[in-house]
Amino acid sequence: MKRFSQLIQELELSNKTNDKIAALVLYFTEADDRDKPYVIAMFTGKRPKRPVNAALIKQWAIELSGIPEWLFSESYSSVGDLSETIALVLPTAENTVEKPLHQWINELAQLQGETDEVKKEYILDAWNSLNTQERFIFNKLISGNFRIGVSNKMLVNAIAKHSEEESSKIMHSIMGKWLPNEITYQELIAGVYVDTDNSWPYPFCLAYALEAEPVNLGETSAWQAEWKWDGIRGQIVKRNGELFIWSRGEELVTNQFPELHFLKDELPDGTVLDGEILSVKDGKVQSFSTLQQRLNRKTINKSQLNDAPIGFFTYDVLEFESNDIRQEPLSKRRKILVDIIGNLTTKDIALLSPVIEFDSWEKLAELRETSRELNSEGIMLKKLDSIFHTGRKRGDWWKWKINPYTVDTVMIYAQKGSGRRANFYTDYTFAVRDGEQLITIAKAYSGLTDKEIKEVNSFVNKNAIEKFGPVRTVKPELVFEIAFEGIAESKRHKAGLALRFPRIARWRKDKKADEINTLDDLKQLLYSTL
């Protein structure tokens, strides 16, 4: 565990991607081979079942440290991370022990199904033999939730560098279903399972945002334009009579979308489609808020199936007749895709994402302005001769999104952040004016620079009016422009509406609190989009 603990510390302290990759490469060079598949699983978000629930862990930590529960909660709100809070409040360990990472993980897995007494004895014994940093990692192993700023791409690049393999091959190898206790590191990176497992998806090809004018992209005839849909990017895999639906988060979501199960019978074996999972009613794409009713549900009832029927807008085909065709040009893949969709007997559920006809960039810009009417976020531009890249690559694919909506609001509450920002007020609540009152409209965390955060932080310290636990009510004085992607009716919010994906666009130091938008302004926007 010492080597892993060192890796975590290095990753946490470096801000540069190259330093992180170097730390990972060194780790893969030095670490126990048996630990590596577990580390890859952890960093790619493959969580084992949690052996002990968080409430029990917390309760034992409180007991052991001899502090009252409220004080533990205060500590937690200052630290911003439960695993770390526990590691810090426990009394100093009396013993030391060194076990390899995979052994800890396996021992924890074996606690599954044991009585609480057995679990408690094991956890307390571990706490009493680990130092603060190791305890923190041990607690993270229990939760299985290790978020430390290592993206899949970063991890893959590091493994590729260490193993001297192509990164796209590594990416493909570590996706899919595999268990760290059933595979060796060598097998994993060699992609042994890729050929035997039917579900294996391909890494998605992603686009950068177009910042310049599209005129700079050259001839329009070299490009294919499509609508950019606002749903869940998905991949549908049909192999050996089995159907798998993967979401962009590399999660299997097959069971969530029964409407698409007909593809099991209608798609030929050895087909992999790329597209967007959307809610589609009478051929029209519904807003994201409609689709949301269908996400992350264990069971789906009739009314949900009725209110938010699912459709799949296909963008691309990655595997055809069991051949990986990602290196073929887009124009050719599109022809194949048109045939595949055309051959389906069930119509109107799995559709071709339409190609937009245009002969000039001006014309396309005009069409782009109509995106919102179609519940689209803008336009995707793909070079007709482009291959299906692994991950994000500059040049061949661009997303040309419409500008977000914006609203001027005033900050009324502030709360300390968590993790990296736990010592600063970084989570703000914003309000618009409703007559004489201020009414909460959004909460947002990001969009400010560190310098601005410090400035806001010192404003909060000086202007806090009331305290509700960790929340401070502040003088309504600072005006922020909030950008958002959509607006929906909401019974849960006092304002009667909710903003989708709100974030701070800018701090409007030039504006005063009496110049902010009103609730009526937002209601008008809501009715115009319905």
Place this chain on the structure above:
Amino acid sequence: MALITFTNRGIYCKQGNFHIDPWHPVDYAVTTHGHADHVKWGNKNYLCHDLTKPILKQRYGLEDNVQTLPYNKEIDINGVKLSLFPAGHVIGSSQIRIEYKGEICVVSGDYKVEYDGISTAFEPVKCHTFVSESTFGLPIYNWQPQELIFKQIKSWINDNCTKGKTSILVAYSLGKAQRLIKNLAGEYPIYVHNSIANLNEGFAEAGVELPETIRITPEIKKDEMQKGIVIIPPALADGRWVKSLQQPAIGVCSGWMAVRAGRRWRSADAGFALSDHADWPGLLSAIKATEAEKVFVTHGVITVFSKYLNEIGINSEEVTTKYGAEDDDEIIGESNKEEIK
């Protein structure tokens, strides 16, 4: 009548007619130590420890109206007996003990209980009323012994040396810097920023023995510093000068580094939880040792800490002061703004 009251100018002793660490100008200011949140310019008279005097002179140009006292020597101010006891926070830092008609009150300023090798060690003083800071008044703060931390710092420096990196330690000019110099001296030459070098000169004049350091001037070559230890105040840590050094590796020395969020906030390469404030057990042991009947909790996590004291049977009250400014990170503290060059 209470021996001290909290007014909008600071802590006030009516019987003696003096203030302790006032934040607005008064006639007579008793000063616990030389950090900027405890010393304000413009008081008519100052009283402080012998070793705080060079700091007041160096930083605020105060000299003629500064009266000094050694530790443990009692004087009489308008019938109130006043004496200073070491607070262990930085060089010269003092707890102010005042006594009137058998009633004793101690204002501790900032303090730590661990001996740091350079500031006179903290001495508990029995009293009826105790005024305590609470900067690290949460049970998550448990300092490691400083030998261990210095071992880590030294091994970090060695590692930087083998990798050709310049070791830059970020520390408060007053207190932390001298503590580092004292405990790291020997193996590598130590280069210090002007603000630290100036203070060190003042201390030398006052008879405090500090290991030899080199003042950083434009003439000093950067590859020279690459083979040494560079100590700079926090305000410079993000500056251009640091980036211009050969492969800079920045190590921040501050109690806030005990928590990951603190370590990651800055562009630091390493964080060492070395603090000049008492940790949770330190605060509790210091307070218990005073046997005080009443504890006023100032700057830090005042509400939480005061609530806890009451729960464990120590009568306590929270007081809002202008010291330390709650939530203000030590490393972005007011007192270093002046040092940006």
